[in-house]
Amino acid sequence: MTPTRLRPPTMADVARLAGVSHQTVSRVLGEHPNVRDETRARVLRAIEEMGYRRNFSARALATRRTRTLGVVASDTTLYGPASTLFALEEAARAEGYLVSTVSLRELTMETLSEALDHLSEGGVEGVVAIAPQRSAVDALAELRHPFPVVVVGGEPGMEIPRVGVDQHLGARLATGHLLAAGHRTVWHLAGPEDWQEAADRAAGWRATLEAAGVEPPMLLRGDWSPLSGYRAGQELAGWVGRGLTAVFVANDQMALGVLRALREAGVRTPQDVAVVGFDDIPESEFFAPPLTTVRQDFSTVGQRGIALLLEQIEGRPASDTPRIAIEPQLVVRASTFPSAAQPEGAPR
Amino acid sequence: MTPTRLRPPTMADVARLAGVSHQTVSRVLGEHPNVRDETRARVLRAIEEMGYRRNFSARALATRRTRTLGVVASDTTLYGPASTLFALEEAARAEGYLVSTVSLRELTMETLSEALDHLSEGGVEGVVAIAPQRSAVDALAELRHPFPVVVVGGEPGMEIPRVGVDQHLGARLATGHLLAAGHRTVWHLAGPEDWQEAADRAAGWRATLEAAGVEPPMLLRGDWSPLSGYRAGQELAGWVGRGLTAVFVANDQMALGVLRALREAGVRTPQDVAVVGFDDIPESEFFAPPLTTVRQDFSTVGQRGIALLLEQIEGRPASDTPRIAIEPQLVVRASTFPSAAQPEGAPR
DNA sequence: GAGGTCATTGTGAGCGCTAACAATTCATGG
């Protein structure tokens, strides 16, 4: 009966079948109030019958809105970025936006520029950049883009609106926890110099020690990987018995390497050396021993990030602060207290 | 000088400035060969000067192509899905496509349906579903969608084109490795029943034992989490001395839990019990002891998945097999051989 | 030097939708 059509049905086709004008179909779909119930029902039936779907491109062209946001990220297989990405997408979808992602192997001026171009070609209305490295943020500030950009991470003083977990506070929690447990001083294995988060955590660690009147010991550096933690752990093991009793490691993966190095060197955790990590990756609870660490609320990061971006896109009433710091939380486990050496039946 | 414009410049604006027709601008942008060099240069200069960017929606409307693909995924903070997602996006971008992602907390008929609707509204030309659960694949088969779909994972016999790592082979490699090392039998801690990968790995394990004339021991089940591995590990520890000397665990995270439970029970790995995992997450190398495991090549999965989808979208010459199985690789570490107990200087 | 070919550029008609406005219908009150 119905002629076989190669093209998907258009609004006009639906209108014809329902015996109305295409504009009425548009009104039904747009949930415009001034449509008679009987008409609306007829249109909906026609839509159903033809399996009609509004054409995205035509709609976007007419409204000048694509309702699509872009996200630029790197290291998306790491827990932190992956969690942030997930949270951003979920928050955007809740607002009715689609998210197009570009995942980079490394964030340089060039790859970032290409990523923004690619997203721009894709008609995004705004972009969230998960840019934990300072260099990336700098690049972002220099690059011209025809849409608003929000940064997750980044440094406090920068121009671009940003959202992030308060890394400084997290480091203070971790370091303070160790001092409160009676340790005279706390060593620190930091992340790569170029990373803002690494810098903030190191600064928080230093500030806490100085506030307690303690001279900060030598700072070690890793690259976030378990291997770099393992190597630093070997070095740290050499300082046991010479004032080293506690280490604050800038992320959980490196802490894993530290734990292993200490164990191999015959150093017991937490009896000889207490260890605190950062991130609370799902595995941390099952390290040997389970790791005390700092948990970040990525879900909130995602929501606030999207909210900040939509403020600019939709001209929503801007919140007072375009720089949002979210509070992290200390999770205490056996790596700092022997009493928690056994995992509970149903942990956390 | 230039009048301040609220709207971004259009092709017509550029054409006017360059003293050509809008069609010539389109030709320059489309890299059409028949444009005089001098004209092309003039147009490019005008584009540069005005900061012109082609309007995505108008282009998509005229060409009936959005060059956007959708990806539906779940558990995107896990290593496997995150890696797959990354690989898919990278492969799609290499082909000039944009990727819109929907990350679900759980894959049910309802959430999947909503996800496909959301992507459909966003004008995607095709979708890759990372659907490791059987139920999800079933739901996908029932759902109507106006675009081609490719599944990553899924069961071998299904209708929808699929790509995936050969889980059965991976399990055979793992189990065979243990048998070759002299173990009489191999126990198995499987993943959730609903997961196709879990079923395939269990089947591969069973097949290898049966081929060796060994009666497979009782099968244990976990939910991929370290905690479930820990619990299973406690149970496994009870069988040591009664024929249990080797365990093939269906993923690395559960293996982490198993290792811990064994250690706490005073069982040594690998001297008393050898353990093999699956996935080769970055941490595996730093477990105590470093874990022998099966590595999956996600990058290839992504490339083949996108290729399969584009075959259908662009009507490219279809490869002979719409069901692609990629070979996994065994990575031997200390959890099965004491000789490999120390990590190398610069492990791969 | 007429006719033909090719390279180059321009013209006009949509793509399928929404926005603005015009037209129609219907209820209401004087």
Add this chain to the structure above:
DNA sequence: CCATGAATTGTTAGCGCTCACAATGACCTC
């Protein structure tokens, strides 16, 4: 019973681009 205005529906223009085709002119060939 007609004026008045609100509710409902239709009509007409674009949105900014690409495609098909037409037009122009340069360059050959015989």
